[in-house]
Amino acid sequence: MIRTAILGASGYVGGELLRLLARHPDLRPTRLFGDSKAGQRLGAVHPQLSGAMAEVAVERFSDDALDGIDLVFAALPHGESQKIAGAILERGLKLVDLGADFRLRDPADYARWYGEPHAAPALIERFAYGIPELHRDAIRSAQAVAAAGCYPTATILAVKPLVDAGLIDPDSLIVDAASGVSGAGRAVKEGTAFNTVDGSFAAYGLLNHRHTAEMEQELGATVLFTPHLAPMTRGILATCYAAAAKPMDPDAPLAALRQAYAGEPFVRVSDDPPSTKWVSGSNGAVVTARYDARTGRVVMLGAIDNLGKGAAGQMIQCANLMFGLDETAGLAAEGVYP
Numbered sequence: 001m002i003r004t005a006i007l008g009a010s011g012y013v014g015g016e017l018l019r020l021l022a023r024h025p026d027l028r029p030t031r032l033f034g035d036s037k038a039g040q041r042l043g044a045v046h047p048q049l050s051g052a053m054a055e056v057a058v059e060r061f062s063d064d065a066l067d068g069i070d071l072v073f074a075a076l077p078h079g080e081s082q083k084i085a086g087a088i089l090e091r092g093l094k095l096v097d098l099g100a101d102f103r104l105r106d107p108a109d110y111a112r113w114y115g116e117p118h119a120a121p122a123l124i125e126r127f128a129y130g131i132p133e134l135h136r137d138a139i140r141s142a143q144a145v146a147a148a149g150c151y152p153t154a155t156i157l158a159v160k161p162l163v164d165a166g167l168i169d170p171d172s173l174i175v176d177a178a179s180g181v182s183g184a185g186r187a188v189k190e191g192t193a194f195n196t197v198d199g200s201f202a203a204y205g206l207l208n209h210r211h212t213a214e215m216e217q218e219l220g221a222t223v224l225f226t227p228h229l230a231p232m233t234r235g236i237l238a239t240c241y242a243a244a245a246k247p248m249d250p251d252a253p254l255a256a257l258r259q260a261y262a263g264e265p266f267v268r269v270s271d272d273p274p275s276t277k278w279v280s281g282s283n284g285a286v287v288t289a290r291y292d293a294r295t296g297r298v299v300m301l302g303a304i305d306n307l308g309k310g311a312a313g314q315m316i317q318c319a320n321l322m323f324g325l326d327e328t329a330g331l332a333a334e335g336v337y338p
C-alpha cells in the first residue's frame with residue numbers, strides 16, 4: 001500500500017483524484033490538505049465521495065503531516081508547490097505536481113510567462129515532464145514529475161508524432177483549443193458563472209496564454225495558441241494546423257500517429273474527428289490527423305478530459321510508473337457517453 005497525501009484535495013482536481021483513487025489497488029489517500037476548506041469533512045467538500053472517505057477531514061498542510069507518507073500529489077495554484085517541493089523531496093518522498101511550477105526547463109521562461117521569478121530554480125532539473133507516452137522512461141526513474149498542462153496534453157499528443165516524422169513545419173503551428181469550464185477550477189468567478197458560459201463560446205488569452213510556452217518547449221515549435229471556453233463541464237478539444245513539410249500521401253499523418261501510439265493503453269488513433277464525450281470521465285485521449293493537398297496544410301486533433309488525461313488521470317498514470325505498478329491501475333480509457 002502506498003500512502004498518498006493530496007495537496008489541494010478540496011479542489012476539482014483533488015476531488016477527481018479521490019474519485020479515481022477509491023478504485024486504485026495500491027495508492028491509498030491518507031492525508032488530505034486544503035486551504036479555505038481545512039477543517040471540513042470531505043463528504044461536505046466533495047459530496048460525490050462516499051463511504052469511509054467522506055468522513056476524513058481536510059487538513060491544513062504542515063511539513064510534519066507528511067510523516068509516513070510515500071507519495072505526494074500536488075494540485076495547487078501556480079506558485080505554491082515551488083515553496084514546498086524542496087522539503088518534500090528532501091524527505092525522499094515521490095512527488096507528482098500538477099501546477100506549472102516545474103514544467104518549463106528554463107526558469108527565465110517561467111518568469112516570462114508566469115510574471116514572477118521562480119523560487120526554486122535548482123529543483124527544476126529533478127522533475128520529469130509528465131506525459132507518459134512521450135517520457136515514460138524518465139518518469140519511471142524520477143523522484144518528481146511535473147504533470148503536463150491540460151491544453152498542452154491534448155495538443156502535444158496530436159502533434160508530436162508528426163513533428164518527429166518530419167511531416168509538418170513546426171514553426172507554422174496554430175492551435176485552437178476549447179476547454180470545459182471545470183478547467184478554470186472550483187472558485188466562483190464571473191467569467192465562469194453559468195450565465196456567462198451557458199449558450200456562449202468565447203476565446204480568451206490571445207497571444208499570451210501561458211500554455212504556449214509548454215507546447216513550444218515540448219514540440220520544439222513556434223506556436224500561435226488561442227484557448228476557448230466552451231459551454232460544457234469537462235473536456236478539451238485541440239484543433240491544430242501546420243504547413244506540410246512536403247507533399248505527402250494522404251494517409252501519412254494517420255500512419256505517423258498509429259505508429260507512435262501502437263500498444264498505448266490510453267491514446268487511441270481515430271479515423272473520425274473525436275468528440276470530448278468519447279473520453280469524458282476517463283484517462284483516454286483520441287487523436288487524428290489529415291493532410292490537405294489543396295492548401296498544403298495538415299490538421300491534427302486531440303480530445304481529452306481536462307480533469308482526466310489533462311489532470312488527475314495523468315497524475316495517477318505517472319505515479320503508477322514511478323512505483324513500478326501496472327501503468328493502467330485505477331484508470332480507464334473509455335469515456336462516459338452520452
Ligand SMILES: NC(=O)C1=CN([C@@H]2O[C@H](COP(=O)(O)OP(=O)(O)OC[C@H]3O[C@@H](n4cnc5c(N)ncnc54)[C@H](OP(=O)(O)O)[C@@H]3O)[C@@H](O)[C@H]2O)C=CC1
Pocket residue numbers: 007008009010011012013014033034035036037038075076077078080098099100148149150182183184185186187306307310311
Ligand atoms: N481543473 C483542471 O482541469 C486542471 C487544473 N490544473 C491545475 O491544477 C491545479 C489545481 O486545479 P483545480 O483543482 O482545478 O483548482 P481549484 O481551484 O479547484 O482547487 C485549488 C486547490 O488548492 C487549494 N489552495 C488554494 N490556495 C492554496 C494555498 N495558498 N495553499 C494551499 N492550498 C491552496 C484549494 O484549497 P481550498 O479549496 O480549501 O481553499 C483547493 O484545494 C492548478 O494549478 C490548476 O491550474 C491542471 C490541469 C487541469
Ligand SMILES: CC(=O)N[C@@H](CCC(=O)OP(=O)(O)O)C(=O)O
Pocket residue numbers: 098099100148149150151179180181182183184185227229
Ligand atoms: C478553462 C480554463 O480557464 N483553463 C485554464 C487552464 C487549465 C489549467 O489548469 O492550467 P494548468 O494545466 O497550467 O494548470 C486556463 O486557461 O487558465
